[in-house]
Amino acid sequence: MYRDLALPFKFLIFLLIFSIVAMLFFAVAQRFGTPSEGVLNDPSPKPFTVVLDAGHGGEDGGAVSDSGLFEKDLNLSIALSLRDLLEANGIDVVMTRTTDTLLYDRDVDYHGRKKALDLAARRKIAEETENAVFVSIHMNAYPLSQYRGLQVWYSPNDPHSQELAEIIQSNAHSMLQPENDRKIKSATSGIYLLHHLKCPAVLVECGFLSNAADADALSSPDYRNQVAFLIFLSILEAQNA
Numbered sequence: 001m002y003r004d005l006a007l008p009f010k011f012l013i014f015l016l017i018f019s020i021v022a023m024l025f026f027a028v029a030q031r032f033g034t035p036s037e038g039v040l041n042d043p044s045p046k047p048f049t050v051v052l053d054a055g056h057g058g059e060d061g062g063a064v065s066d067s068g069l070f071e072k073d074l075n076l077s078i079a080l081s082l083r084d085l086l087e088a089n090g091i092d093v094v095m096t097r098t099t100d101t102l103l104y105d106r107d108v109d110y111h112g113r114k115k116a117l118d119l120a121a122r123r124k125i126a127e128e129t130e131n132a133v134f135v136s137i138h139m140n141a142y143p144l145s146q147y148r149g150l151q152v153w154y155s156p157n158d159p160h161s162q163e164l165a166e167i168i169q170s171n172a173h174s175m176l177q178p179e180n181d182r183k184i185k186s187a188t189s190g191i192y193l194l195h196h197l198k199c200p201a202v203l204v205e206c207g208f209l210s211n212a213a214d215a216d217a218l219s220s221p222d223y224r225n226q227v228a229f230l231i232f233l234s235i236l237e238a239q240n241a
């Protein structure tokens with residue numbers, strides 16, 4: 001009988017010693033962790049730079065609304081607001097343009113090539129930016145005027161493009177246009193920049209200038225700020241995803 005009692009007692013002593021040794025081990029491990037632990041546990045994301053691209057410019061006005069709004073001006077207005085929001089939150093931004101201009105070298109023979117040179121220049125800016133996230137701002141237009149709503153395209157070359165596009169499209173629905181059930185679309189070769197860029201890249205068509213209600217909303221600086229704000233929040237959300 002004594003022997004029977006002794007066994008559980010020995011087991012309890014063993015458990016006690018094991019627990020003390022384990023606690024000591026973890027205390028020492030925490031105090032003198034290996035150098036690699038800091039790197040592995042570092043929660044700070046890799047810094048990135050948003051390359052903001054206001055589509056069109058200068059002699060290329062882009063789409064035009066019946067009321068006379070030019071796409072190039074709305075694109076730049078939203079891009080500048082978005083730049084200010086990003087920079088105020090410590091995110092680096094590179095703009096492809098900040099004025100009403102097309103990007104082509106005036107010293108070369110640009111005749112018939114202005115648009116191609118312009119797109120190549122925008123591509124070069126994105127490719128020369130380290131850890132770039134490319135966000136292009138455009139307006140849509142379609143022969144049938146009933147079509148409306150923000151639409152996001154993404155580059156098929158980096159999976160983060162689709163992720164960011166999904167977040168922007170979903171935030172457009174929840175924050176700005178509850179009736180907008182559009183789905184994101186993968187860019188084909190028709191969208192030169194998204195087709196060629198290897199970094200995360202999206203193109204936001206902020207609305208249809210061929211639709212009177214969209215054009216009217218986009219004519220308001222407040223509405224354009226709201227569009228910039230939802231893209232800004234989406235970039236933050238994608239960063240933390």
Ligand SMILES: [Zn+2]
Pocket residue numbers: 055056062063071138139
């Ligand atoms: Zn456009």
